[in-house]
Amino acid sequence: MKSRFLAFFCAVCLLAAAVPAAAALSGEATRASDTLYTLGLLPGEAGSLSAAATRGDAVTLLVALSGCRAEAAADNWISGFRDVPASLQTAVNYASHQNWTSGTTVLTFSPDRPVTANAWFSFLLRMLGYSDKNGDFDVSGAAVFAQRIGLTPQRYEGALTMGQLYESARDALFFSYKDGSETVAERLVRKGAVSRAAANALGLLTPELSARQIADRYTAAVFQIALYRKPIEIDAQSPSADASGFFISSDGLAVTNYHSLEDAIYATVTLATGEVYPIDRVLYYDQAIDLAVIRVSRTSTEGRTTSAFACLTPAENPDVRAGDVAYSIGSPLGLGLSVSAGIISDPSRPVARYQLPCIMNTADISRGSSGGALLNVYGQVIGVTSGAYAYGNSMYLAVPIAPALTADLSGEGWTVAEVTEMVRAASAEDAD
Known part of the structure; x- marks a missing residue:
């Protein structure tokens, strides 16, 4: 009886000890808000992540992401909206002056109205250099367009929560401006809006990518x-x-x-x-x-x-060696896109059915993955997944992409x- 009581007591203690740990487990929205807060892009600590995000919240975050808070403070242009409180006037005036945002009417911005996914991504796309007026995207399909070009790895619909707003903003840090000059994070660092130390500490400027980052950015x-x-x-x-x-x-x-x-x-x-x-x-x-x-x-x-469309960048000089980490993205068995990780086991393996040596690796593929991308740790294409040894284990083959890049495509x-x-x-x- 005593031993049973002791076992029960120990179990209760273990459960009690687990409660704070479980409560401390942070979700994706929490991690995103922590990232933005650490970078100084949020005015204060995040409140309820499940609360509805407003148009005022969106425009404030937009100006912060642009790295133009100082420019906004110095801009004397007046938008003319009559419903914007003093706390939001700087951000609303500047974003409107840059044609990143627009009002709900000529005289109203409706800062307290919930911001929809299409409205938020329209703001963000314009900041990145895309133009709905020039036909880059339609406001009614801005969220889908953002996913199509890889600005966000997931679909957002309807009104956004604060957590969703923060997640999409965090994902945008890795995305390049339309002209390809730099990523949002790189511009923030260049303009001095974010410290290089903080950006490096959060992995925003690190060239080597994890499997999660590969999936988010390149799928x-x-x-x-x-x-x-x-x-x-x-x-x-x-x-x-x-x-x-x-x-x-x-x-x-x-x-x-x-x-x-x-x-x-x-x-x-x-x-x-x-x-x-x-x-x-x-x-x-x-x-x-x-x-x-x-x-x-x-x-x-x-x-x-x-x-x-979103696109991948082929490695200019793929220096592939045995032991290098590799990632494959494809659609195995026709079930949808998936990512797998492995290592290069032989960078130049002669195979009877191929005229050129193949890249043998251990990143899992299955039937239906043929034609997918084999990437290095920098997210660059080093091969095209093509097959496997039928009687081997983890002996997957990718053909080099170089001939496709030098082919005459002008016809x-x-x-x-x-x-x-x-x-x-x-x-x-x-x-x-």
């Missing part, structure tokens, strides 16, 4: 390919196979394996947003090295046109169906 640039090999499959919208691919330019230029398109007569890509775009042209393909460069239409299957190219016809005709001639 938007990878897509699932649906392959149709018969007209009946197109009519039924029932693809016969799946593969992967990734963008290398914001205007729709993308890379995949040649065998990812083999025997298809039509193909579409599905982005992380769930949007579907047709493959317009095949600009280059090589069976021997298993590479293809494609152009994805900028008009979705639902008739919506986009100005840009008109071919449709997916035309490539299939040409390959079949060439095979018939060889058989004769």
Whole structure:
């Protein structure tokens, strides 16, 4: 009886000790607010993260993210809004002067009104150099556009909470301005709005990325390919196979394996947003090295046109060595995008079916991942995931991307169906 009581007492003590630890576990919103607070981008400690974020909260954070608090304080331009309290006038006037924000009417800003995802991302996109007036995005679809170009790794809809506002702002720190000059964090440091020490301590300027950072920043640039090999499959919208691919330019230029398109007569890509775009042209393909460069239409299957896609940067001089960390992003089994981590086991492994040596690595892939991206720790593409040794363990293969980058892409190219016809005709001639 005594031993049972002692065991019970110990269990109660353990549970009691666990309560503070559990309560101390912080969620993503808390971590985001802590990051912004540490950088000095929040005026005070965060309150309730579940509270509704207002337009006033959004414009205050926007000016802080821009690194222009000093400029805002010195700007004497008056917006003319009659409902803005003195505490918000500096931020509202400056953001309005920069055409980052607009009022709900000519005379009202409605600072106490909940801010919607589309409104907030419209503010943020304009600050980054995008323009809805010039057709970069539509205000009604700003949140989806932000996810499509990789500004945020997740979909936001409706009115935002303070936690969501902080999360999206934290994610924006790693994103580049439209002109590609620098990231938001880099500009904040350059302008002296954020100390370099604080930015480094939080990993904002660190070139080497974790698996989480790779997933957050680059998944938007990878897509699932649906392959149709018969007209009946197109009519039924029932693809016969799946593969992967990734963008290398914001205007729709993308890379995949040649065998990812083999025997298809039509193909579409599905982005992380769930949007579907047709493959317009095949600009280059090589069976021997298993590479293809494609152009994805900028008009979705639902008739919506986009100005840009998220894209990956190929490594200029991929110095790949055994033991280097590598990440693969693809759509295994056609189930959606996923990320896996591993190491390079052989940077130049001769394989019978490929004309060029492959990069052998341990970053897991499965059927459907063909054509996905193999990245180094800096988020740069070093290879295109292509296959694996059937009877080996963790012996996955990626073909080098370099030939696709030096190929002549200036021609008109071919449709997916035309490539299939040409390959079949060439095979018939060889058989004769």
